[in-house]
Amino acid sequence: xxxxxxxxxxxxxxxxxxxxxxxxxxxxxxxxxxxxxxxxxxxxxxxxxxxxxxxxxxxxxxxxxxxxxxxxxxxxxxxxxxxxxxxxxxxxxxxxxxxxxxxxxxxxxxxxxxxxxxxxxxxxxxxxxxxxxxxxxxxxxxxxxxxxxxxxxxxxxxxxxxxxxxxxxxxx
Numbered sequence: 492x493x494x495x496x497x498x499x500x501x502x503x504x505x506x507x508x509x510x511x512x513x514x515x516x517x518x519x520x521x522x523x524x525x526x527x528x529x530x531x532x533x534x535x536x537x538x539x540x541x542x543x544x545x546x547x548x549x550x551x552x553x554x555x556x557x558x559x560x561x562x563x564x565x566x567x568x569x570x571x572x573x574x575x576x577x578x579x580x581x582x583x584x585x586x587x588x589x590x591x592x593x594x595x596x597x598x599x600x601x602x603x604x605x606x607x608x609x610x611x612x613x614x615x616x617x618x619x620x621x622x623x624x625x626x627x628x629x630x631x632x633x634x635x636x637x638x639x640x641x642x643x644x645x646x647x648x649x650x651x652x653x654x655x656x657x658x659x660x661x662x663x
Contacts, residue, residue: 507543511536512562513565515530521624522586550570556600578613630658635659
């Protein structure tokens with residue numbers, strides 16, 4: 492694994508397409524990144540466009556990782572849009588390409604996000620997890636602690652409501 496991480500890369504058309512492709516692949520593989528399979532690529536692209544606008548206007552930041560020229564992982568640091576919460580950020584759309592999972596990319600992505608956050612002067616990182624995928628254990632191994640749950644907050648399908656788990660990583 493020889494990942495090149497970049498924070499705030501130029502959102503070229505090529506990178507935008509790579510991100511949509513990765514996001515679609517992660518969604519189709521059952522990743523909890525805003526969709527439930529099956530999902531049309533166009534639906535992912537529409538949400539991605541709005542996300543790209545938030546990055547372009549400086550509200551949010553993007554972290555991407557390429558290995559051998561291929562996008563393997565990414566996440567977004569979302570701004571809190573409140574002066575009272577400027578000391579921490581939420582990580583959104585944390586994803587590793589399904590073909591590259593289980594090789595340490597996810598842990599490397601979180602470590603890079605933590606490094607970027609510390610260098611930016613942030614004091615904590617927050618993320619949410621959809622219960623039922625067992626991903627909370629992955630984040631716990633990375634140092635995140637469960638700090639709350641919203642029972643049934645995510646409706647995956649009729650009769651399939653999942654808890655939204657809030658996780659927190661203090662950086663001080």
